[in-house]
Amino acid sequence: MNDNIMTLGIFAHANAGKTTITEQLLVHTKVKEQSGRVDFGNTTTDNMNIEKSRGISVKASLVTIPLSNKTIQLIDTPGHVDFSAEVERAINVLDGAVLVVSGVEGIEPQTQVIWNMLKEKKVPTIIFINKMDRMGADYDKVFHEIQSKLDSRVVPKIVVKKDLHNTGELIYLKPSIEDLSEYVADIDDDVMEKYINNEKISDDYLEKKIKALALKGELFCVYGGSALLNEGMKYLIEAIDTYLPTYKKPNKDNFSGYVYTVKRDNEVRELYIKTISGKLDNRDEIQTKYGKIERIRTLNIIDGFTKKKTDTLSAGEIGIVTGLSAKCGEFVGEEGKDFKKISFINPLFQTTIEAIDKSKNLDLFNALEILNDENPDLKAMFNKQTGQIVIKLMGKLQAEVIENILSERFGIETKFSNPIIVHKETPISDGYGEANYTRVSGVGFEVKPLSKGSGIKYQSKYSTDYLFPKYQKQVERLVKSYAQQGLYGWEVTDADISLVDGKCDNVGSDPADFNIAVPIALMRAFKDAGMKILEPNVYYTINCSKDNYKSILSLVSNYGVIYDSIEYDTSNVRFSGIAPLREIIDLPTSIMKLSGGTATMIQKPFGYTDYLKEEIIQRDYVGLDPRNEREFVMNIGGSYDNLDVKRKRR
Numbered sequence: 001m002n003d004n005i006m007t008l009g010i011f012a013h014a015n016a017g018k019t020t021i022t023e024q025l026l027v028h029t030k031v032k033e034q035s036g037r038v039d040f041g042n043t044t045t046d047n048m049n050i051e052k053s054r055g056i057s058v059k060a061s062l063v064t065i066p067l068s069n070k071t072i073q074l075i076d077t078p079g080h081v082d083f084s085a086e087v088e089r090a091i092n093v094l095d096g097a098v099l100v101v102s103g104v105e106g107i108e109p110q111t112q113v114i115w116n117m118l119k120e121k122k123v124p125t126i127i128f129i130n131k132m133d134r135m136g137a138d139y140d141k142v143f144h145e146i147q148s149k150l151d152s153r154v155v156p157k158i159v160v161k162k163d164l165h166n167t168g169e170l171i172y173l174k175p176s177i178e179d180l181s182e183y184v185a186d187i188d189d190d191v192m193e194k195y196i197n198n199e200k201i202s203d204d205y206l207e208k209k210i211k212a213l214a215l216k217g218e219l220f221c222v223y224g225g226s227a228l229l230n231e232g233m234k235y236l237i238e239a240i241d242t243y244l245p246t247y248k249k250p251n252k253d254n255f256s257g258y259v260y261t262v263k264r265d266n267e268v269r270e271l272y273i274k275t276i277s278g279k280l281d282n283r284d285e286i287q288t289k290y291g292k293i294e295r296i297r298t299l300n301i302i303d304g305f306t307k308k309k310t311d312t313l314s315a316g317e318i319g320i321v322t323g324l325s326a327k328c329g330e331f332v333g334e335e336g337k338d339f340k341k342i343s344f345i346n347p348l349f350q351t352t353i354e355a356i357d358k359s360k361n362l363d364l365f366n367a368l369e370i371l372n373d374e375n376p377d378l379k380a381m382f383n384k385q386t387g388q389i390v391i392k393l394m395g396k397l398q399a400e401v402i403e404n405i406l407s408e409r410f411g412i413e414t415k416f417s418n419p420i421i422v423h424k425e426t427p428i429s430d431g432y433g434e435a436n437y438t439r440v441s442g443v444g445f446e447v448k449p450l451s452k453g454s455g456i457k458y459q460s461k462y463s464t465d466y467l468f469p470k471y472q473k474q475v476e477r478l479v480k481s482y483a484q485q486g487l488y489g490w491e492v493t494d495a496d497i498s499l500v501d502g503k504c505d506n507v508g509s510d511p512a513d514f515n516i517a518v519p520i521a522l523m524r525a526f527k528d529a530g531m532k533i534l535e536p537n538v539y540y541t542i543n544c545s546k547d548n549y550k551s552i553l554s555l556v557s558n559y560g561v562i563y564d565s566i567e568y569d570t571s572n573v574r575f576s577g578i579a580p581l582r583e584i585i586d587l588p589t590s591i592m593k594l595s596g597g598t599a600t601m602i603q604k605p606f607g608y609t610d611y612l613k614e615e616i617i618q619r620d621y622v623g624l625d626p627r628n629e630r631e632f633v634m635n636i637g638g639s640y641d642n643l644d645v646k647r648k649r650r
Contacts, residue, residue: 003314004069004070004071004246005070005071005073005095005246005247005316005317006070006071006072006073006095006096006244006245006246006247007073007075007093007094007095007096007247007274007316007318008072008073008074008075008094008095008096008097008098008240008244009074009075009077009090009091009094009096009097009098009123010022010074010075010076010077010097010098010100011077011087011097011098011099011100011114011118012099012100012101012102012111012114012130013101013102013105013108013110013111013114014110015102016100016101016102016105016108016111016130016131017100017102017130017131017227017228018076018077018098018100019076020130020227020228021098021100021128021130021227021233021236022063022074022076023227024227024230024233025065025074025233025237026063026065026304026305028233028234028237029065029066029067029072029237030066031063031064031065031066031304031305032304032305061075061076062074062075062272062302062318063076063302063304063305064301064302064303064304065304067237067240067241068241070241070246072240073302073317073318075090075093075094077090086261086375087114087117088117089260089261089328089329090260090261091117091118091121091123092121092258092260092329093258093260093274093318094118094121094123095123095124095244095245095246095247095316096123096124096125096126096240096244096245097118097123097124097125097126097244098125098126098127098128098236098240099111099114099115099118099125099126099127099128100128100130100227101127101128101129101130101142101146102129102130102131102137102142103129103130103131103132103134103137103138103139103142103160103224104131104134104135104136104137104138106141106142106145107142107145107146107149107150108541108602110602110604111150112149112150112604113604115150115151119151121340122217122340123217124214124215124216124217124243124244124245125217125220125244126214126220126221126222126223126236126239126240126243126244127146127150127154127220127221127222127223128222128223128224128225128232128236129142129143129160129222129223129224129225130224130225130226130227131226131227131228132160132162132170132224132225132226132231132232133162133170133226133228133229133231134226137162139159139160139161139224140159143156143159143222146222151220152186153186153187153218153219153220154183154219154220154221154222155180155183155184155187155210155219155220155221155222156175156183156222157174157175157210157221157222157223157235157239158172158173158174158222158223158224158232158235159172159173159174159175159224160172160173160223160224160225160232161173170225170226170231170232172225172232172235177201177202177203177206180206180210181194181195181201181206182195184206184209184210184213184219187213187218187219188209188213188219190209191206191209210243211242211243214243214244215243215244215245221239221243223235223236223239246316247315247316249277249315249316250276250277250315250338252277252278253277253278254277254278254333254334255275255277255278255279255280255284255286255332255333255334256275256276256277256278256331256332256333256334256335256336256339257273257274257275257276257280257313257319257321257331257332257333258273258274258276258330258331258332258336258339259271259272259273259326259327259328259329259330259331259332260272260273260274260318260328260329261328261374262327262328262373262374263374264370264373264374268322269322269373270320270321270322271320271321271322271324271326271332272318272319272320273313273318273319273320273321273332274316274317274318275313275314275315275316275317275318275319276315276331276336276339277315277334277336278315278333278334279312279313279314279315280296280299280312280313280319280321280333281296281299281311281312282296282298282299282310282311282312283295283296284296286324286332286333287333288324288325288326288332292325294323294324294325295323296321296322296323296324297322297323298320298321298322298323299311299312299313299319299320299321300319300320300321301313301317301318301319301320302318302320307320327373327376328373328374328375328376329376347377347378347379347392347393347394347422348393348394348421348422348536348538348581348605349392349393349394349419349420349421349422350390350391350392350393350419350420350421350422350619351390351391351393351399351416351417351418351419351420352388352389352390352416352417352418353368353389353390353391353402353414353415353416353417354388354389354414354415354417355412355413355414356413356414356415357412357413360412361387361389363410363412364389364406364410364412364414365380365382365389367406367409367410367412368380368389368391368406371402371405371406372391377392377394378391378392378393378402379391379392379484379491381484381622381623382622382623383620383622383623388620388622390622392422393419394605399416403416420619421535421536421581421582421585422490422491422536423488423490423533423534423535423536423611423617423619424490424491424492424493424533424534424608425486425487425488425490425491425492425493425531425532425533425534426449426492426493426494426495426531426532426534427447427448427449427492427494427495427526427529427530427531428449428529428530428531428532429449429529429530430446430447430448430449430529431446431447431448431525431526431527431528431529431530432444432445432446432447432500432525432528433445433447433520433521433522433523433524433525433526433527433528434501434521434524435516435517435518435520435521435524435643435644436503436517436643436644436645437513437514437516437517437633437638437642437643438508438509438513438642438645439508439645440503440504440505440508440509440513441503441504441505441508441509441510441513441514441517442501442502442503442517442521443467443475443499443501443502443514443517443518443521444499444500444501444502444521445479445497445498445499445500445521445522445525446461446496446497446498446500446525447495447496447497447498447525447526447528447529448495448496448498448529449494449495449496449529450494450495450496451494452494452607452608452609453494453607454493454494455493455494456480456483456492456493456495456497457495457496457497458476458479458480458497458498458499459496459497459498459499460472460475460476460498460499461498461499461500462499462500462501462502466502466503466504467499467502467503467504468504470511471502471504471509471511471514472499472502474511474514474518475499475502475514475518476499478514478515478518478519478522479497479499479518479522482518482519482522482523482626483495483497483522485619485621485622485623486523486526486531487523487526487527487531487627488531488533488616488617488618488619489618489619489620489621489622490533490619492526492531493534493608494534497522497525512637512638515636516632516633516636516638516643519626519632520626520629520632520633520643522626523626523627532610532611533610533611533616533617534608534609534610534611535580535581535582535608535609535610535611536580536581536605536606536607536608537578537579537580537581537605537606537607537608537609538578538579538580538581538584538603538604538605538606539576539577539578539603539604539605539606540561540576540577540578540579540584540587540601540602540603541574541575541576541601541602541603542556542563542574542575542576542591542599542600542601543572543573543574543599543600543601543602544572544573544591544595544598544599544600545571545572545573545595545598545599546568546571546572546573548594548595548598548599549573549575551594552591552594552595552599553575555587555590555591555594556587559583559584559587559590560583561577561579561583561584561587562577562579563575563576563577564576564577564578565577578606580609581603584603587601588601588603624636629643
């Protein structure tokens with residue numbers, strides 16, 4: 001493949017037109033002859049039946065296109081908030097991005113969520129104001145909205161207007177050197193100095209400044225047009241070529257790859273891996289995260305939209321690899337220490353799922369394990385004792401998509417029930433817990449609280465001389481698994497878990513010993529630390545007409561929800577705020593009823609905060625429960641007499 005490689009992501013709020021832009025890019029670069037249409041269900045990247053029937057993207061899709069002397073690895077991503085996990089995983093491997101904003105609707109909540117992720121990862125981005133042919137489209141209004149709601153460091157490279165006096169065709173205007181200088185002066189000190197001193201600023205000087213700042217992600221060029229009508233595509237393609245960077249290969253030879261997605265087809269498990277450094281050859285042997293040696297079976301790349309065999313993957317390339325057991329979000333080979341991985345996604349709901357034909361419940365769980373492999377945020381869990389299966393979801397649409405996939409792909413008809421809000425738990429103070437199983441196998445953990453949003457951090461502070469590496473790797477796996485359900489059954493977060501003690505014996509220790517000792521010691525540490533419940537917040541935005549906004553404000557107040565800001569335009573009112581999900585879970589339906597369907601409410605996850613009510617919200621434990629030590633040891637096949645054998649029992 002070409003040495004000049006760029007991984008490019010196309011992002012937008014749902015229905016803003018990003019898949020249509022992908023189609024136009026494929027046609028303009030001669031990868032395909034004719035562009036497909038979302039409403040006809042014949043686009044290249046939306047190839048699932050549900051994507052075709054609903055006109056939405058559910059999975060991130062990869063195609064490659066040639067551009068000048070570059071090869072562009074193009075990822076088309078979902079726009080609906082329920083599939084934000086796909087967006088997050090794609091952003092982690094990007095060199096550049098195109099953010100699509102509707103010229104009619106402007107900045108919507110999911111646009112802001114995507115922008116925050118791009119900004120966190122520092123991805124150089126071009127903004128394209130789409131649907132400028134539509135009634136109500138307004139480039140200037142949307143541009144100023146981008147400035148105020150996304151980032152002030154934006155520059156209008158091509159301004160789009162409608163020729164209202166004649167045909168209604170779109171007119172493309174380049175801002176004057178004076179106007180451009182003013183925009184760039186607000187971003188760059190050198191240009192500002194020339195600007196305030198009335199020094200001449202040449203086109204060439206300013207263009208070099210814009211290009212340098214854009215390539216570093218410190219300035220964002222804005223374009224416009226209509227992807228459906230193939231309007232403005234030429235300017236957008238030139239912008240991608242000029243203002244977005246190719247992959248910068250690090251100065252090291254060791255192979256490092258990042259798994260950004262997994263796809264399963266029958267018995268074949270394909271890893272989509274972005275090569276961070278070095279190279280990967282077909283049939284190479286690779287050491288996995290936990291020390292296991294595995295061999296590459298097949299190596300493919302995407303050429304256009306066709307899978308093609310290759311012998312080698314080089315830095316910057318995305319390859320499709322089989323033969324490895326790595327999961328989404330993991331590194332293959334050497335861990336990329338300079339690679340910044342972002343993580344924003346927290347499913348808000350948990351639901352029970354069951355097969356309508358009860359005899360297929362085991363088949364259902366096996367199918368969900370495959371889907372969980374492709375999307376780890378589902379966190380499918382199966383209680384063998386009760387037969388209950390639970391999964392985590394972002395929202396109702398995702399549930400409908402999973403139901404459709406299970407029916408079409410696996411032939412299993414399902415139903416969902418008992419949806420509950422997903423809480424989390426976190427340690428209140430420092431804690432310690434230890435457990436021994438037999439006289440020669442044991443572990444001890446320290447648990448400490450971390451600041452909100454930190455997640456789980458695990459480290460070993462204990463020498464491998466006393467607890468051998470093979471057992472330490474097993475301990476790490478078990479800790480991360482059992483931290484999914486803490487003292488109250490919720491996922492543990494914002495906790496620093498350290499292995500600080502342990503023992504093993506060359507002859508007497510067995511891996512099964514640690515399957516018992518680790519979860520019991522971990523639960524003892526949580527109990528010693530004390531745990532508190534966290535609940536999810538959402539950022540909501542309500543749009544309504546001026547005619548009924550007072551009654552809707554009154555309704556919102558009755559729910560106990562406070563709004564932070566309120567905006568007015570000629571006919572509409574928009575107000576926003578932050579609230580616990582439990583308080584507003586039924587509010588969207590109430591708003592629809594009150595307004596006769598004219599008002600809308602959009603929500604996005606907004607982190608977790610302390611649950612301040614007195615009652616403790618617990619969740620039923622799924623699987624073997626180490627909190628009940630006697631039953632746990634017996635159910636796992638051990639002897640309770642071997643637990644803490646040195647400790648005297650009453």
